Amino acid sequence: MLIDARSPPTGILCSLDFMPTLSRSLALMTKDTEQTRQSPDSLITLLDAADRLPGAGELRAHSYDLLGVGPGRTAVDVGCGAGRAVAELAERGVKAIGVDPSERMIAVSRGRWPEADFRIAEAYELPLADASVDGYRADKVFHELAEPERALGEARRVLGSGGRIVLLGQDWDTIVIDSDEPDLTRTIVHARADLTAGPRAARQYRNLLLDTGFDDVTVEVHTGVFTGPAVLPLLAGLAQAVRLTGAVTNEQTDTWIADQRTRAESDRLFLALPMFVAAATAPR
Numbered sequence: 001m002l003i004d005a006r007s008p009p010t011g012i013l014c015s016l017d018f019m020p021t022l023s024r025s026l027a028l029m030t031k032d033t034e035q036t037r038q039s040p041d042s043l044i045t046l047l048d049a050a051d052r053l054p055g056a057g058e059l060r061a062h063s064y065d066l067l068g069v070g071p072g073r074t075a076v077d078v079g080c081g082a083g084r085a086v087a088e089l090a091e092r093g094v095k096a097i098g099v100d101p102s103e104r105m106i107a108v109s110r111g112r113w114p115e116a117d118f119r120i121a122e123a124y125e126l127p128l129a130d131a132s133v134d135g136y137r138a139d140k141v142f143h144e145l146a147e148p149e150r151a152l153g154e155a156r157r158v159l160g161s162g163g164r165i166v167l168l169g170q171d172w173d174t175i176v177i178d179s180d181e182p183d184l185t186r187t188i189v190h191a192r193a194d195l196t197a198g199p200r201a202a203r204q205y206r207n208l209l210l211d212t213g214f215d216d217v218t219v220e221v222h223t224g225v226f227t228g229p230a231v232l233p234l235l236a237g238l239a240q241a242v243r244l245t246g247a248v249t250n251e252q253t254d255t256w257i258a259d260q261r262t263r264a265e266s267d268r269l270f271l272a273l274p275m276f277v278a279a280a281t282a283p284r
């Protein structure tokens with residue numbers, strides 16, 4: 001699937017309004033989880049806007065299809081954020097449970113979908129009995145986990161025999177940006193990736209699932225392609241977050257952002273964001 005944010009389908013032009021928020025969030029998110037948790041409302045605004053991006057709804061629906069849970073079956077969405085996937089699974093008749101360690105995320109989820117089941121917990125200690133769910137889903141979560149193997153061990157514990165797991169997320173080391181200064185771009189992308197706990201979690205999904213004993217492991221990559229000026233705040237946010245680490249100078253940051261602005265003005269900006277989607281089955 002290719003997603004071009006420059007010419008989104010009619011009716012979703014507002015989908016790029018989230019870019020300034022995304023930029024601020026990128027600047028805020030660091031390995032220090034306390035800092036990340038200081039801005040849950042900013043993250044919620046970002047996630048809402050990301051959910052409206054062209055192709056986002058289809059990708060979520062595809063993840064539900066990969067889970068393979070139908071009416072009456074049970075699924076847990078780990079790191080559920082503001083709870084949209086839990087609500088969408090419930091619309092399919094699934095007994096869906098949303099889990100997130102953020103009290104604010106769970107409060108917002110409960111406010112939006114009062115009928116749904118939301119619980120405060122970490123991926124490492126799910127409030128679920130052994131073999132009690134048919135599906136486990138985690139969307140844009142594993143890059144936040146310092147111990148992904150431990151989280152997958154917990155997934156194995158709660159999934160019943162033949163249960164399905166689906167992991168989605170971007171690989172922070174694989175943000176593709178055309179630039180007049182490719183070496184500087186590489187420095188910015190990699191330094192920004194290193195601000196997350198698991199920058200390469202997405203490319204590791206397959207091996208992590210295999211190492212945890214899952215069967216039938218599959219991986220797909222769905223790439224969003226962005227060529228318009230609306231993503232300039234995102235690119236500036238990347239560079240500014242890295243500037244704060246000292247990995248690039250103020251002058252390098254300004255020059256790099258100016259290049260991207262010139263590209264946007266002349267229709268030469270190019271950003272590709274691959275989203276990894278892995279699925280597997282718990283041993284029968």
Ligand SMILES: C[S@@+](CC[C@H](N)C(=O)[O-])C[C@H]1O[C@@H](n2cnc3c(N)ncnc32)[C@H](O)[C@@H]1O
Binds near residue numbers: 078121
């Ligand atoms: C980028 S958000 C994604 C939210 C949601 N899955 C979505 O796609 O909109 C990451 C979420 O992971 C949660 N999270 C962070 N650390 C976690 C942990 N150790 N266990 C479970 N969830 C965690 C955060 O609170 C946040 O809601």
